Amino acid sequence: MSDLILSLPELVVLGMGCAVLLACVSRRGAGLVYRLSQGTLFAALLLTIALGPGNPGLAFHGLFVSDLLATVLKSAILVVSMGAFVYSRDYLAARPFLSDEYFVLGLFAVLGMMVMVSANNFLTIYLGLELMSLSLYAMVAMHRDSAAASEAAMKYFVLGALASGMMLYGISILYGVTGSLDLHTVAASLYQHADRSLLLVFGLVFVIAGIAFKLGVVPFHMWIPDVYEGAPTPVTLFLGTAPKLSGFAIAFRLLVEGMEGMVADWQQMLAVLAVLSMALGNIVAIAQWNIKRMLAYSTIAHMGFLLLGLLAGTKTGYAGSMFYVIAYALMSMGAFGMILLLTRAGFESDRIEDFKGLSERSPWFAFVMLMLMFSLAGVPPFVGFWGKWFVIKEALAAGFVWLAVLAVAFSIIGAYYYLRIIKLMYFDTPEETAPLSCGREMRFVMSLNGLAVLGLGVSPGVLMALCLSAVGAGR
Amino acid sequence: MPLLSLVIWLPILGGVAVLFLADRDRATVLKLSLSIALATFVLSLPLYFGFDTATHAMQLVERVPWIPAFGIDYHLGIDGISLPLILLTTFTTVLVILAGFEVIERRLAQYMAAFLILEGLMNGVFAALDAILFYVFWEAMLVPMFLIIGIWGGEQRVYATIKFFLYTFLGSVFMLVALLYLYYKGGSFSILAMHGLPLDLAAQKLIFIAFLLAFAVKVPMWPVHTWLPDAHVEAPTGGSVILAAIMLKMGGYGFLRFSLPIVPDGSQALDGLMIALSLIAIVYIGFVALVQEDMKKLIAYSSISHMGFVTLGFFVVFRLIGNGATAGSAAMGIEGGMVQMISHGFVSGALFLCVGVLYDRIHSRQIQDYGGVVNTMPVFAALMMVFCMANAGLPGTSGFVGEFLVILTSVKASFWFAVCAGTTLVLGAAYTLWMYKRVIFGEVANERVAKLQDLNRRELVILGSLAAAVLLFGVWPAPMLEVMHATVEHLVEHVSHSKVAMAVTGL
Numbered sequence: 001m002s003d004l005i006l007s008l009p010e011l012v013v014l015g016m017g018c019a020v021l022l023a024c025v026s027r028r029g030a031g032l033v034y035r036l037s038q039g040t041l042f043a044a045l046l047l048t049i050a051l052g053p054g055n056p057g058l059a060f061h062g063l064f065v066s067d068l069l070a071t072v073l074k075s076a077i078l079v080v081s082m083g084a085f086v087y088s089r090d091y092l093a094a095r096p097f098l099s100d101e102y103f104v105l106g107l108f109a110v111l112g113m114m115v116m117v118s119a120n121n122f123l124t125i126y127l128g129l130e131l132m133s134l135s136l137y138a139m140v141a142m143h144r145d146s147a148a149a150s151e152a153a154m155k156y157f158v159l160g161a162l163a164s165g166m167m168l169y170g171i172s173i174l175y176g177v178t179g180s181l182d183l184h185t186v187a188a189s190l191y192q193h194a195d196r197s198l199l200l201v202f203g204l205v206f207v208i209a210g211i212a213f214k215l216g217v218v219p220f221h222m223w224i225p226d227v228y229e230g231a232p233t234p235v236t237l238f239l240g241t242a243p244k245l246s247g248f249a250i251a252f253r254l255l256v257e258g259m260e261g262m263v264a265d266w267q268q269m270l271a272v273l274a275v276l277s278m279a280l281g282n283i284v285a286i287a288q289w290n291i292k293r294m295l296a297y298s299t300i301a302h303m304g305f306l307l308l309g310l311l312a313g314t315k316t317g318y319a320g321s322m323f324y325v326i327a328y329a330l331m332s333m334g335a336f337g338m339i340l341l342l343t344r345a346g347f348e349s350d351r352i353e354d355f356k357g358l359s360e361r362s363p364w365f366a367f368v369m370l371m372l373m374f375s376l377a378g379v380p381p382f383v384g385f386w387g388k389w390f391v392i393k394e395a396l397a398a399g400f401v402w403l404a405v406l407a408v409a410f411s412i413i414g415a416y417y418y419l420r421i422i423k424l425m426y427f428d429t430p431e432e433t434a435p436l437s438c439g440r441e442m443r444f445v446m447s448l449n450g451l452a453v454l455g456l457g458v459s460p461g462v463l464m465a466l467c468l469s470a471v472g473a474g475r
Numbered sequence: 476m477p478l479l480s481l482v483i484w485l486p487i488l489g490g491v492a493v494l495f496l497a498d499r500d501r502a503t504v505l506k507l508s509l510s511i512a513l514a515t516f517v518l519s520l521p522l523y524f525g526f527d528t529a530t531h532a533m534q535l536v537e538r539v540p541w542i543p544a545f546g547i548d549y550h551l552g553i554d555g556i557s558l559p560l561i562l563l564t565t566f567t568t569v570l571v572i573l574a575g576f577e578v579i580e581r582r583l584a585q586y587m588a589a590f591l592i593l594e595g596l597m598n599g600v601f602a603a604l605d606a607i608l609f610y611v612f613w614e615a616m617l618v619p620m621f622l623i624i625g626i627w628g629g630e631q632r633v634y635a636t637i638k639f640f641l642y643t644f645l646g647s648v649f650m651l652v653a654l655l656y657l658y659y660k661g662g663s664f665s666i667l668a669m670h671g672l673p674l675d676l677a678a679q680k681l682i683f684i685a686f687l688l689a690f691a692v693k694v695p696m697w698p699v700h701t702w703l704p705d706a707h708v709e710a711p712t713g714g715s716v717i718l719a720a721i722m723l724k725m726g727g728y729g730f731l732r733f734s735l736p737i738v739p740d741g742s743q744a745l746d747g748l749m750i751a752l753s754l755i756a757i758v759y760i761g762f763v764a765l766v767q768e769d770m771k772k773l774i775a776y777s778s779i780s781h782m783g784f785v786t787l788g789f790f791v792v793f794r795l796i797g798n799g800a801t802a803g804s805a806a807m808g809i810e811g812g813m814v815q816m817i818s819h820g821f822v823s824g825a826l827f828l829c830v831g832v833l834y835d836r837i838h839s840r841q842i843q844d845y846g847g848v849v850n851t852m853p854v855f856a857a858l859m860m861v862f863c864m865a866n867a868g869l870p871g872t873s874g875f876v877g878e879f880l881v882i883l884t885s886v887k888a889s890f891w892f893a894v895c896a897g898t899t900l901v902l903g904a905a906y907t908l909w910m911y912k913r914v915i916f917g918e919v920a921n922e923r924v925a926k927l928q929d930l931n932r933r934e935l936v937i938l939g940s941l942a943a944a945v946l947l948f949g950v951w952p953a954p955m956l957e958v959m960h961a962t963v964e965h966l967v968e969h970v971s972h973s974k975v976a977m978a979v980t981g982l
Binding site: 374379380381385389392393396397401404405408409411412415416419422423426427459460461464465468 | 543632
């Protein structure tokens with residue numbers, strides 16, 4: 001019975017996901033599917049918050065874990081997904097292709113992410129990962145008449161399947177050496193293998209390749225720009241936010257909870273990945289004229305920063321990464337939401353120039369975008385600054401002074417392309433003067449999104465404390 | 476009453492309120508922003524009158540936990556170094572708001588709000604005693620300035636503002652790395668705790684260089700000064716005034732608050748470099764100013780040259796300490812630098828406002844478009860004369876006091892430093908007065924000059940109050956020196972004790 005209570009949020013999403021699928025098949029009343037999906041996410045959010053912190057514990061014979069880390073990350077995933085659904089609604093309603101399926105597939109992807117976050121076993125991780133990935137492949141391919149979308153979906157699927165395979169191969173090697181799939185048993189037996197056999201390192205490489213692919217860090221980043229650009233914007237929005245949270249979760253579960261005994265090995269691998277990502281992401285983003293592609297390269301750079309905290313190998317370092325990923329999900333949600341706001345029926349707004357003169361057309365939205373861009377660039381007092389501050393601080397504390405210096409140098413390069421958006425919005429004259437029109441719901445959520453970036457920047461203490469206690473570094 | 480919090484947050488929140496008034500009529504926006512600026516200035520006066528000049532300790536301290544997990548506090552306080560700069564900020568902002576009254580046509584509410592928010596952030600920089608709080612104010616300040624230059628600036632504004640932002644950002648992030656490193660050494664983000672932290676010489680040199688990157692860009696020192704002429708020329712008048720009068724001073728303030736007390740041995744070890752850079756700025760940039768055709772550019776280069784005096788004054792102190800001079804005579808260098816900063820705040824701000832007055836009428840900054848302005852604008856010509864003389868360092872104006880103190884100190888350190896520094900008296904007079912002559916005197920150059928109207932009441936108030944300040948501090952600098960004396964004495968005392976010895980003995 002307690003198994004079911006611990007996994008109640010997942011069960012709700014699963015049950016309701018099936019119900020929404022039926023509602024979707026019956027094609028009754030526009031908006032029903034949307035409202036049901038939002039209701040499901042909201043109910044799951046309430047359950048997660050109500051159940052989580054009170055009952056930490058294992059379920060299903062140790063396959064599933066409910067702890068503070070899971071509660072915080074699941075809440076973030078649910079909130080971000082709700083926001084993504086709000087932003088996407090108008091866009092989907094104005095397009096002829098299958099809009100209801102977006103929400104159904106979204107629900108199943110969310111379920112996959114929740115399972116990943118709560119996984120305590122290699123197989124549970126893989127199960128969640130595949131559920132999420134398969135839903136996302138389908139979402140990318142949703143606009144089937146678009147050649148770009150089909151190509152993106154194909155690329156994503158082939159590379160994604162390859163990455164899953166590699167990860168599975170790595171897991172099988174680890175299983176062969178340690179004799180267990182349970183994360184804690186693996187961790188315990190790794191501490192006994194003090195000699196760190198070559199086979200273990202070999203397995204670790206494959207696991208890290210899988211994680212790196214899911215996060216999209218160099219050199220496993222090839223799919224990101226094409227998929228971000230080719231997929232319909234609402235899908236890009238969904239893809240660029242919540243899965244990053246679950247990607248961090250599996251990185252934490254696998255590397256920290258499962259393989260902390262090999263920290264010296266994965267630390268070095270992550271350091272290389274981090275430097276390459278920050279360099280390539282920030283430099284290549286400068287050359288982009290498609291905003292979705294630019295944000296794709298910016299994602300790559302941000303994931304590099306995220307790794308800085310993980311590779312510190314300390315509890316505060318993991319908390320730094322967790323803070324970073326939550327902050328990043330919030331900012332990226334707003335930025336992609338803003339692209340959706342600019343699009344209208346029959347007009348895809350994915351060129352950077354479409355932001356021209358926004359501050360004269362819609363001063364408030366331009367200001368929200370300004371906050372988001374400065375936040376992504378890491379300028380205080382916005383939340384993005386604290387993310388960078390936190391991970392750089394931890395890298396420095398772990399003795400990676402050269403990494404910290406490189407990180408700040410790349411963040412200067414990164415500032416340039418975010419400033420370019422602000423320049424277009426504020427310093428250029430608009431090509432058209434009509435103010436942006438959008439529903440009340442979207443206006444409200446977008447404002448909230450912008451204010452959250454500012455609010456968390458002015459008082460980041462609570463979220464930091466939460467992240468610290470979630471990874472077990474509570475003071 | 477938490478006075479320091481008030482002078483920080485009143486303008487910031489007031490600026491936000493002005494933003495929400497954007498749709499109302501101009502008069503309401505103007506009235507509201509001016510009253511906020513005035514209220515902030517009035518609130519900053521008790522800081523001066525209630526200031527205890529006998530102690531070097533921080534006063535009006537406010538300290539509440541901000542991010543308890545890492546011991547970051549909302550920690551404010553002022554001493555003799557920050558107080559004059561806060562007063563300069565609140566005073567200048569009133570004038571800048573006033574100067575924008577009839578001139579700004581586009582997006583008036585946003586313009587006023589940007590300057591008010593900027594004022595609050597600048598006060599925060601000067602009052603912050605927690606390194607992270609300081610850094611947040613320091614960086615946040617770039618956002619309104621970026622927009623001010625970019626939205627209301629001239630032709631090349633986009634280039635200028637992005638250059639400004641990236642240059643400053645570049646310098647600051649390395650300071651952040653240094654601050655984080657200090658946190659790991661000492662376990663605290665409190666600036667005062669960092670002052671007492673023992674460090675070995677190698678670490679001190681690296682930290683000094685990281686700080687130098689941040690502060691040298693801001694001052695700006697040669698060779699990282701190239702953003703300044705662009706930013707100054709393209710910024711609207713108000714933006715140039717704030718940049719010249721206050722933002723440049725943050726570099727100087729940073730040296731006194733961070734570099735000197737936290738890494739005294741690093742500063743001592745690299746003082747030759749600093750003195751050389753300062754002298755290059757004074758002499759070389761002085762020559763560069765001489766050939767400028769654009770009035771704003773000329774004043775911008777003159778700013779760089781004058782700020783060279785500030786850094787010279789700060790670092791020549793180490794030569795004196797090395798020579799075994801008394802603390803009193805060494806303190807004179809720093810005091811001279813401080814006085815030079817305040818005086819330059821008045822003078823350069825005033826000169827930019829003068830150019831603004833002309834630009835509003837004729838829409839040109841080129842010297843060749845003017846000539847014989849005295850015939851049509853006699854009052855303006857008289858006031859500008861005062862500022863030009865102060866810029867040239869004429870005795871009786873505030874410009875003289877700082878330069879005199881610094882040169883006097885450098886003579887004690889080395890005769891040749893003083894000779895180099897002394898050339899500014901010739902060069903400064905040359906470029907300033909030559910510009911004045913070409914613009915103001917002579918025959919009426921063209922019919923646009925012939926149609927010029929003299930100052931209106933608003934402009935007269937602005938320039939008149941600045942002229943009064945320049946003359947007042949020129950003949951009676953005592954109030955300024957009195958305030959900073961105890962703090963500077965203590966600073967010199969502090970830097971003359973090596974931290975390396977402490978680090979070695981483990982104290």
